[in-house]
Amino acid sequence: MPDKDAGTPRVFLYRHGQTEWSKSGRYTGVSELELTEDGVQQVLASGKMIVGSGKLIDPSNIAHVYISPRRRATQTFDIAFNDADKQSLKDAEKVSETDRLSEWNYGQYEGLLTREIRALRKEHGLDTERPWDIWRDGCESGESPEEVTDRIDNLIQEIRSIHRGNMHSENPCDIILVAHGHLLRAFTKRWLGYPMEFPLSLMLEPGAVGVLSYQHHSIDEPALLVGYGFPLQE
Template identity: 70%
Template sequence: MADKDAGTPRVFLYRHGETEWTKNGRYTGITELSLTEQGEKQVLASGKMLVGRGKLIDPSKLAHVFVSPRNRAKQTFEIAFSEEDRTVLSGKGKVTETTKLAEWDYGIYEGLKTKDIRLLRKEHGLDQEKPWDIWRDGCEGGETAQQVTERLDSLIDTIHGLQAGNMNGENPCDVVLFAHGHLLRAFVKRWLKYPMEFPLSMMLEPGAIGVLSYQHHNISEPAVLVGVGFPLEG
């Protein structure tokens, strides 16, 4: 069957590599942590396989790279792309650090694990009927689901502006997002126009790359690119 969607712009979701808190399931929002040695290896492995000239994420085909302001995301970008490619992209104004990609602000839940958060909320008289769900309930002292929705929708509008006139590959128009586990999964929900509380189960490993695109070369038909074909090098 012919590939009817060939040339359609893509959005690559690049999660930062492992940190010490990633390993033990602690919620990491504003806390600045560096990647572990294993985290650096995860990003380097993904980058070597998928980032570079003639590879899936080809710097010459990028319209923009958006990076979370957290150090672990910036470190991931620096490892994934060569210094030469980073310099060229930055020189062309194609790299933006943005708080719209910062991890969910967990408020008083920062550094806690899910079980501890649920116990704390019970102590606060919350969740008497249903257990805490961040997608529905947000975080005490941090962000609500609606606040995260608003900043992601704003970023999605920006991305649509970059890609809308290039739905058949007229110009290099892929986008890469360097960010975090919860935030990138939230981005997928909003990309697909689902509310945050929509029960869409997703997994994204540290250092892993997800892919979004559009059906039928149509900006109004955002989609998850479930299967990805890999270009031949050379």
């Protein structure tokens, strides 16, 4: 039986590789950190497996690559794609950096661990009835869930304008997002129409790739691909 959703446009969520702070669990928003050596190897491994002609992320099928302006994200794109594919995409004006993919602005919580954030908020007289939850409470002097929602929704609207009218692969329509752990999980919630505080537990390892798409070739049925079949490699 043929796959009823074959050829539907996809959005690939490419998380940057490991940094020293992601390794230790410290919240990393605006700070500029390089990938660790393990982080470089994570991206090299995923890129070698799924990026390239005839692979899951085939440059010939890409409509646009959106990249967070943070160094760890741009470094990930540089490693995952070979030089020829990067140049071809750039020459076709299919690559851009956008603040809409910047990691959540953690404000006073930048560089802290979750337990340190909760202790700080307790000192500030917050969370007397329940523990801090970034999806509901946001960050002091940083972004609220509503602010993150607004910039993600703006990008989703732009992506859907590319996908609309191309739901059966009429034109190359895959979108690549190279960004961050919290931001890409937030993007997934909004793609599916859930508010930030909706209790949808999502995991995305450093250097890993998630996939979003649509059901029934319908722009009105955004979906999360929880499993994906890989192309046969020659």
